[in-house]
Amino acid sequence: MLLAFLLNFLICAGILSHSAIVPAHSIGNASWPYQTYKTVDSTPPYLAISRQIPVSDEYLFFAPDGATDFEMAPLIMDMNGELVWNGPTTHAFGFGAQQYNNETVLVWWNGTVYPEPIGRGNGVVHVVDKHYNIIKNVTLRGHFLEQVPNATFASNIDLHEIFITKQGTMLVTANNVTQSDLRSVGGSRYGWVVAAMVYEIDIATTQVLFSWNSLDHLDELPFSLSLYTLGSEGYTGENQSLAWGYFHINAVSPYDGGYILSSRFLCSAIAIGADGNVKWRLQGREGGDFILGTGVDFCYQHDIRAIPEQLGSNNSTIMLHMHDNHNSPIENNTIQSSGKVLSVDLEKRHVTLQQRYLNESGPIYSTAQGNYQSLASGNVFIGHGWIPVLEEFSPAAEILTTVQFGAAEARAGGGFVSNLKPTLSYRAFKQPWIGCPMTRPDLVAERSPNGTAVYVSWNGATEVEAWDFFVGNDTHLTHAKTVPKQGFETMALLDPVEFVLMRQDTIYMVYEKMRLGLFITDRVGHVLDVERIEREVQTLHGTIPRLHRHRIRHLEIGLKNFTDCLPAPAYRRTHGRAVARPPVVKWEAQSLFERPVLRLENSLKLLARLPPNVDGITVHGPPPFWLCGIEVERDVLFGEAALAGG
Numbered sequence: 001m002l003l004a005f006l007l008n009f010l011i012c013a014g015i016l017s018h019s020a021i022v023p024a025h026s027i028g029n030a031s032w033p034y035q036t037y038k039t040v041d042s043t044p045p046y047l048a049i050s051r052q053i054p055v056s057d058e059y060l061f062f063a064p065d066g067a068t069d070f071e072m073a074p075l076i077m078d079m080n081g082e083l084v085w086n087g088p089t090t091h092a093f094g095f096g097a098q099q100y101n102n103e104t105v106l107v108w109w110n111g112t113v114y115p116e117p118i119g120r121g122n123g124v125v126h127v128v129d130k131h132y133n134i135i136k137n138v139t140l141r142g143h144f145l146e147q148v149p150n151a152t153f154a155s156n157i158d159l160h161e162i163f164i165t166k167q168g169t170m171l172v173t174a175n176n177v178t179q180s181d182l183r184s185v186g187g188s189r190y191g192w193v194v195a196a197m198v199y200e201i202d203i204a205t206t207q208v209l210f211s212w213n214s215l216d217h218l219d220e221l222p223f224s225l226s227l228y229t230l231g232s233e234g235y236t237g238e239n240q241s242l243a244w245g246y247f248h249i250n251a252v253s254p255y256d257g258g259y260i261l262s263s264r265f266l267c268s269a270i271a272i273g274a275d276g277n278v279k280w281r282l283q284g285r286e287g288g289d290f291i292l293g294t295g296v297d298f299c300y301q302h303d304i305r306a307i308p309e310q311l312g313s314n315n316s317t318i319m320l321h322m323h324d325n326h327n328s329p330i331e332n333n334t335i336q337s338s339g340k341v342l343s344v345d346l347e348k349r350h351v352t353l354q355q356r357y358l359n360e361s362g363p364i365y366s367t368a369q370g371n372y373q374s375l376a377s378g379n380v381f382i383g384h385g386w387i388p389v390l391e392e393f394s395p396a397a398e399i400l401t402t403v404q405f406g407a408a409e410a411r412a413g414g415g416f417v418s419n420l421k422p423t424l425s426y427r428a429f430k431q432p433w434i435g436c437p438m439t440r441p442d443l444v445a446e447r448s449p450n451g452t453a454v455y456v457s458w459n460g461a462t463e464v465e466a467w468d469f470f471v472g473n474d475t476h477l478t479h480a481k482t483v484p485k486q487g488f489e490t491m492a493l494l495d496p497v498e499f500v501l502m503r504q505d506t507i508y509m510v511y512e513k514m515r516l517g518l519f520i521t522d523r524v525g526h527v528l529d530v531e532r533i534e535r536e537v538q539t540l541h542g543t544i545p546r547l548h549r550h551r552i553r554h555l556e557i558g559l560k561n562f563t564d565c566l567p568a569p570a571y572r573r574t575h576g577r578a579v580a581r582p583p584v585v586k587w588e589a590q591s592l593f594e595r596p597v598l599r600l601e602n603s604l605k606l607l608a609r610l611p612p613n614v615d616g617i618t619v620h621g622p623p624p625f626w627l628c629g630i631e632v633e634r635d636v637l638f639g640e641a642a643l644a645g646g
Helices: 530-541
Strands: 003-010 013-017 020-022 034-036 058-062 075-077 083-086 093-100 103-114 120-128 134-138 169-180 191-202 208-213 249-255 258-263 268-272 278-283 302-307 317-324 338-345 350-357 371-374 380-383 389-393 399-404 429-432 442-448 451-457 464-472 477-484 489-494 501-503 506-510 557-560 595-601 625-627 630-632
Touching: 058 093, 093 120, 093 429, 120 169, 169 249, 191 249, 191 258, 249 302, 258 302, 302 371, 338 380, 371 429, 380 429
Parallel strands: 003 464
Antiparallel strands: 003 557, 013 489, 020 034, 058 075, 058 429, 075 083, 093 103, 103 120, 120 134, 169 191, 191 208, 249 258, 258 268, 268 278, 302 317, 317 338, 317 371, 338 350, 371 380, 380 389, 389 399, 442 451, 442 501, 451 489, 464 477, 501 506, 506 595, 625 630
16 A cells, blocks of 8 residues: 655745766765765765566665775666665565565675685674664574684674575575695695574574585585685685685575575585585586486576475475576686576476576676576566666567666677676675665755755665655645656755755755644545644643644644554554544754744654554554554554544
8 A cells, every 4th residue: 555645844846856866986985876865974876777567566675895895886777777765774685575484574694704715704694674773683602713714703694595485484595614634625634614504593593404515525525626726716615714615605595394505616406405414406507416417407596496495205306506607716707697497397307408598699698696586477587686777578488678887897799798897796686675774854945046956865665655745834835746756866946935954854944934734634545634633642741831822833744554564463453443542742043044944853753544444543562653654652542542433
């Protein structure tokens, strides 16, 4: 249900979408054009979209990173190139939406990154709700060694995998530098290697429920299987700093009561049981335990997933899908990266190519990273990791559109090859999302030759349909116009009005010849009588602060149809109406435009009628409690006595 957001202001004008595109190389290290706004400091990349496709309720989820990104952050953007949510400035590997406790949440990894040729990290996974609050930090403690001697980390989860299971657990990878006998591959008896590890962690408690170590399975997965041979790129295994990363685990997900793993340098999909034992290995060049059909070959792949996750009694065939990089630091720019779907007959041990997704007109050769995603429409979405290009294909593998978000090294004849200093997004997704931020909208007003320009945005809010503006004078306020939200930041050109800006927790307002009203809407959106509501509030909750002086009463933001943003545990059905206490107001004498200025702090409290499909709300939990960005104090009465009549 879309939400109309009521902004009580002196306004009467038109409306425009607004953002500025800053060209590449014009400022600092910007290697790709980026967007700027009046209301926020965010600088998301400009999206070069090759072709518009039918609009859906899905957004782009990606996280620019690497040596040449201009802003490192998790981003949600739409298929028109408009920003939806700009997350914190941080690493955000694996950023996307998943399901946890029957709720859609955001997840991403942040920590210490060791870039290629090491290509891994040590950190924590954040789980974030639709209000953009971190509800869980999933960690993995223990004494893990890295290639940097004496380095220690509060959490040791690797950056490669985040998979939330239906049981409320999280599958992650990790690495541990340790000594091992490397004589079988021409190394030292006391050599150093990077052990690949898998963990299943209970999200609620961070208890480890399962662990797996590649060095415990050298009989089935010997060092000799690695295509990243000992000594590659100087990693000889002679000491801790030169530990040999022979395995390079980059994916794990549920499969048949156990797990399926992806090893980049074994070029293999590996099925293991719940006991950790290896059940089978599909090697992308010579087959491993299988015979490969035409076109099946893959190598240096990422994001292997098995469908179905659980085999039935009469089912001996599974589908594997993956991002087949087919490129690496030791073998590059010869075979095009693509998405692949393989049919694996477990009984006959034969593998057939079901479909390959590649853009022949713009081939991509991605050295590292990437993912494959099946969309609800049947389309397939591909992220190419080190190449900052996203692709969407039809079910028949026809290229529908490409989205470029960073500079990439052009290939002679078209397409892109991997740069040594890329802008990357480890994975990228196209997913539905409902975002209900707890922050307040940002609004900036500027004088202009034609009146007053007002810029409005609300970072992360997906359910805003329109902005409602009110006009009036000392004695009367009326609804002037409803204007649709246009992109991330909406610009309205107004007749001259006397106000400055609204930002975060502070509102500055010149108050000559105007009155700001506290509005409550009824079930069809009509504004109810302000004076009667104030009398009701005063009766229930005591004396309202004396705001009548200087001809100003309240500045409030109300909501219509806001049930999509109500957190499920925080309301129950009752009877009656909802009302909250009036805002706390602080007065401060200032001078601006040679007129007195009023400063109101923390003044946006909820005072709103319930929507038609909710009978009542009861607030639980310690203050402050928020509903869709509107702060509600604890001990607020939500019952039959509140706002009788109307």
